[in-house]
Amino acid sequence: QVQLQQSGPGLVKPSQTLSLTCGISGDSVSTNSAAWNWIRQSPSRGLEWLGRTYYRSKWYNDYAVSVKSRITINPDTSKHHFSLQLHSVTPEDTAVYYCAREVGPGNGYNWFDSWGQGTLVTVSS
Amino acid sequence: QSVLTQPPSASGTPGQRVTISCFGSISNIGSNTVNWYQQLPGTAPKLLIHTNSQRPSGVPDRFSGSKSGTSASLAISGLQSEDEAIYYCAAWDDSLNGRVVFGGGTKLTVL
Numbered sequence: 001q002v003q004l005q006q007s008g009p010g011l012v013k014p015s016q017t018l019s020l021t022c023g024i025s026g027d028s029v030s031t032n033s034a035a036w037n038w039i040r041q042s043p044s045r046g047l048e049w050l051g052r053t054y055y056r057s058k059w060y061n062d063y064a065v066s067v068k069s070r071i072t073i074n075p076d077t078s079k080h081h082f083s084l085q086l087h088s089v090t091p092e093d094t095a096v097y098y099c100a101r102e103v104g105p106g107n108g109y110n111w112f113d114s115w116g117q118g119t120l121v122t123v124s125s
Numbered sequence: 126q127s128v129l130t131q132p133p134s135a136s137g138t139p140g141q142r143v144t145i146s147c148f149g150s151i152s153n154i155g156s157n158t159v160n161w162y163q164q165l166p167g168t169a170p171k172l173l174i175h176t177n178s179q180r181p182s183g184v185p186d187r188f189s190g191s192k193s194g195t196s197a198s199l200a201i202s203g204l205q206s207e208d209e210a211i212y213y214c215a216a217w218d219d220s221l222n223g224r225v226v227f228g229g230g231t232k233l234t235v236l
Contacts, residue, residue, distance in 0.1 A: 047227035049225035062223065062224075064224050104176070108156065108157035109158050111215075112160070
């Protein structure tokens, strides 16, 4: 049974970098059969997929076009977690951020079967 | 404005059957599979249906999903008070370099 545990600050100042970590138990970030995603939720934007990292003989990242210029998702194989960094944040980045495991046979056919508990991140000075 | 369109609300009485629709386009539902998530207040979304109609282990068979063309539906039969939640549909979208898109959510009220 995979479990995802999120950690990170709940308050970030405008123009700074939002950093969150998602700890994985019951699976490995290096597995060939899953991808590790970040999703956020806000009243104004609903659920919004941000991006993912996954290993298929080498590491890959996919990012949403809306945040591509300022997002980084990194795996940490030694610490069994993956991280989200969102740079140059504004108040519009205020949201609950979730990490999630994606499984399935491939793009277009996958689903999120495990989610972290969520972290409310407020962008404010 | 969400890419997938859901009614904002639905309701039913205990024991009734309710359906929730999800409308998309050829680039998402029309080309890929649909998943449904249930979100109880203050909690993370939980997988309810994957691959259009498949229930994960532990999800009651009162929940069922279907897909036709560019739309999908979630049906809940034998409605129970604990089914009161927000339900989201989701699918991969082939546009904009590929991305996961969600519906705006349907708040189900059990009267």
